[in-house]
Amino acid sequence: MTTISRSPDVTADPAAGLPTHVSLADTFSQTMTMAWRATLKMRRNFEQFFDVTIQPLLFTAMFAYIFGGAVSGDVSKYLPILIPGLIAQTVLTACVATGVQLREDMDKGVFDRFRVLPISRIAPLAGPMVADMLRYAIAATLTFATGIAMGYRPGGGFFGVFCAIILAIITGWSLAWVFTWFGTVGKSAQVVQGYSLMVMFPLTFLSNAFVPASTLPDWLQTFVKFNPVSHVVSAVRSLANQGQFTGEVGWALLGCGIVIAIFAPLAVRSFSRKI
Amino acid sequence: MNNHSSPTGSPAVEAHGLVKEFADMRAVDGVDLTVQRGEVFGVLGPNGAGKTTMLKMLATLLPIDAGEARIFGTDVREHPHVVRQLLGVTGQYASVDENLTASENLMLFGRLQGLPRARARTTGLELLDQFGLMEAADKPISQFSGGMRRRLDLAASLITRPPLIFLDEPTTGLDPRTRGEMWTTIRELVRDGCTVLLTTQYLDEADQLADRIAVIDRGVKVAEGTSDELKSSVGRSTLQLQLVSSDDMPAAARVAESVLGEQPVLTPEARRMNIALQRSDQAVDVLIALREQHLAIESMTVQKPSLDEVFLALTGHDTSEPDHPSDDPQDDVADPHNLETVR
Numbered sequence: 001m002t003t004i005s006r007s008p009d010v011t012a013d014p015a016a017g018l019p020t021h022v023s024l025a026d027t028f029s030q031t032m033t034m035a036w037r038a039t040l041k042m043r044r045n046f047e048q049f050f051d052v053t054i055q056p057l058l059f060t061a062m063f064a065y066i067f068g069g070a071v072s073g074d075v076s077k078y079l080p081i082l083i084p085g086l087i088a089q090t091v092l093t094a095c096v097a098t099g100v101q102l103r104e105d106m107d108k109g110v111f112d113r114f115r116v117l118p119i120s121r122i123a124p125l126a127g128p129m130v131a132d133m134l135r136y137a138i139a140a141t142l143t144f145a146t147g148i149a150m151g152y153r154p155g156g157g158f159f160g161v162f163c164a165i166i167l168a169i170i171t172g173w174s175l176a177w178v179f180t181w182f183g184t185v186g187k188s189a190q191v192v193q194g195y196s197l198m199v200m201f202p203l204t205f206l207s208n209a210f211v212p213a214s215t216l217p218d219w220l221q222t223f224v225k226f227n228p229v230s231h232v233v234s235a236v237r238s239l240a241n242q243g244q245f246t247g248e249v250g251w252a253l254l255g256c257g258i259v260i261a262i263f264a265p266l267a268v269r270s271f272s273r274k275i
Numbered sequence: 276m277n278n279h280s281s282p283t284g285s286p287a288v289e290a291h292g293l294v295k296e297f298a299d300m301r302a303v304d305g306v307d308l309t310v311q312r313g314e315v316f317g318v319l320g321p322n323g324a325g326k327t328t329m330l331k332m333l334a335t336l337l338p339i340d341a342g343e344a345r346i347f348g349t350d351v352r353e354h355p356h357v358v359r360q361l362l363g364v365t366g367q368y369a370s371v372d373e374n375l376t377a378s379e380n381l382m383l384f385g386r387l388q389g390l391p392r393a394r395a396r397t398t399g400l401e402l403l404d405q406f407g408l409m410e411a412a413d414k415p416i417s418q419f420s421g422g423m424r425r426r427l428d429l430a431a432s433l434i435t436r437p438p439l440i441f442l443d444e445p446t447t448g449l450d451p452r453t454r455g456e457m458w459t460t461i462r463e464l465v466r467d468g469c470t471v472l473l474t475t476q477y478l479d480e481a482d483q484l485a486d487r488i489a490v491i492d493r494g495v496k497v498a499e500g501t502s503d504e505l506k507s508s509v510g511r512s513t514l515q516l517q518l519v520s521s522d523d524m525p526a527a528a529r530v531a532e533s534v535l536g537e538q539p540v541l542t543p544e545a546r547r548m549n550i551a552l553q554r555s556d557q558a559v560d561v562l563i564a565l566r567e568q569h570l571a572i573e574s575m576t577v578q579k580p581s582l583d584e585v586f587l588a589l590t591g592h593d594t595s596e597p598d599h600p601s602d603d604p605q606d607d608v609a610d611p612h613n614l615e616t617v618r
């Protein structure tokens with residue numbers, strides 16, 4: 001193909017033989033292209049990394065010194081409880097940003113062009129989420145690093161920590177579908193942010209992330225037990241501190257699967273409908 | 276101009292009784308539309324007439340409330356994915372990514388539509404070259420002028436060479452010179468075999484670019500035809516004559532009156548007279564009579580009524596567009612309907 005030169009062909013039917021659906025392989029490659037776009041954006045808006053760099057450093061130190069004595073007697077005994085909890089929290093915060101940024105992105109003209117392109121409806125949503133896995137990885141790694149600098153010695157060793165980080169990334173990607181759905185239904189980025197925080201705070205604080213569940217009143221313990229974040233936190237703890245794949249890992253992955261099964265279709269449907 | 280009047284195969288666009296209702300109004304209220312392959316079809320109407328809404332329904336961006344639409348014979352509601360493969364859409368809403376450079380944008384849209392990396396790259400470069408954006412290839416879009424933005428928007432919709440292009444108000448907000456450049460680009464597209472459906476609120480733009488025009492007002496199509504047909508459906512043409520000598524004015528006026536039975540309007544200082552015509556070919560009768568009387572003519576023009584007059588007559592109100600750049604110097608120069616001969 002050298003120049004734009006097409007003789008007006010009025011007999012051939014240009015619609016003939018065109019596929020009526022996007023294949024799975026195309027969906028995947030379109031999603032990766034969208035992820036590439038998102039990483040280009042990240043490089044140009046570096047403040048997108050603040051929440052996954054500053055927050056782990058700040059929160060780890062703050063929570064350890066404030067709650068350490070009260071919960072575990074001293075800071076170094078609290079770190080094995082706190083670090084997995086904080087990982088869940090920072091990754092969840094990063095997920096909120098995923099949804100808010102999608103909303104901001106959708107208000108721009110380029111999203112209307114995505115809608116008229118013959119591409120999978122899921123690619124514009126899933127692409128940025130794939131790129132954001134990088135942010136979840138940074139958040140989880142930095143939280144571990146800060147903890148280790150403060151004296152945390154994870155019993156699971158390098159392999160346990162590595163698996164814990166992978167689990168955190170999977171969790172982030174799954175839960176991001178909730179906030180992506182918020183992103184497609186919310187009227188503005190502020191509204192999306194508001195909703196997301198309203199969901200994010202109870203999920204993280206009404207869990208075993210920062211205190212052992214046994215210290216809570218009975219009714220709260222019930223909620224904590226069913227909160228998927230609790231299972232993720234327990235799973236991260238067992239991986240990082242003991243290097244063990246306990247049943248909690250299974251529960252955490254199951255929870256992630258359920259979240260995706262519910263919220264991915266919701267998000268895609270509301271995205272395709274949105275004007 | 277109208278050399279695609281009898282194509283075989285289904286039309287590029289075929290819509291019947293299109294309706295779109297918003298909460299409190301019918302933005303599009305039963306519009307029929309047929310766009311033949313290879314033609315430029317203009318949808319003309321003032322701001323808020325429903326042009327964008329109609330285009331968005333045809334482009335699968337808005338659900339169709341009632342009626343049906345086919346693109347190259349494919350039902351828009353049934354097979355949106357097929358329709359999207361046949362379409363390039365450019366409008367203020369469907370634009371490019373402001374966070375990326377021009378060449379990254381073209382790479383993005385090429386890759387998304389299945390071009391291999393190398394092909395996407397070369398096609399992108401060709402388009403940047405064709406649209407005069409080569410020097411700005413690696414600049415962020417935020418540094419682009421309005422005209423450059425529009426050209427890049429258009430380039431981005433052409434990357435897979437779709438056979439049908441929707442242009443939603445392609446020159447709104449551009450200065451006259453940039454508008455002229457955009458018009459040239461659009462003409463080149465058509466020469467390459469594209470079918471173009473464009474909307475505009477500028478009468479001169481429809482006049483300049485479109486083979487056929489549909490006039491839309493408040494969601495309803497009020498007229499359709501070539502620019503000439505629309506004009507002759509409304510007003511009468513005028514023959515404008517400039518004489519060599521002002522001494523001939525009274526004699527020439529008498530001749531014109533005897534031929535047409537109507538008194539011409541004289542502007543003696545300019546040696547000019549305007550003669551109203553029932554039909555354009557009556558101009559010839561006047562000219563022959565003047566020649567027989569040996570009255571010399573400096574120049575002559577047959578003027579059709581302007582589309583502004585057409586619009587007023589069709590809708591009962593004018594286009595009421597304050598930012599209409601009517602001082603465009605291109606207007607008179609390129610108007611094919613002014614046949615001008617000197618001496």
Ligand SMILES: Nc1ncnc2c1ncn2[C@@H]1O[C@H](COP(=O)(O)OP(=O)(O)O)[C@@H](O)[C@H]1O
Nearest residue numbers: 297298302320321322323324325326327328329
């Ligand atoms: N999403 C929407 N919700 C409600 N009203 C709308 C919406 N989009 C357009 N309209 C209304 O529909 C009418 C037609 O709009 P539009 O198609 O944009 O006109 P045009 O493109 O001719 O300027 C306008 O009165 C506009 O206010």
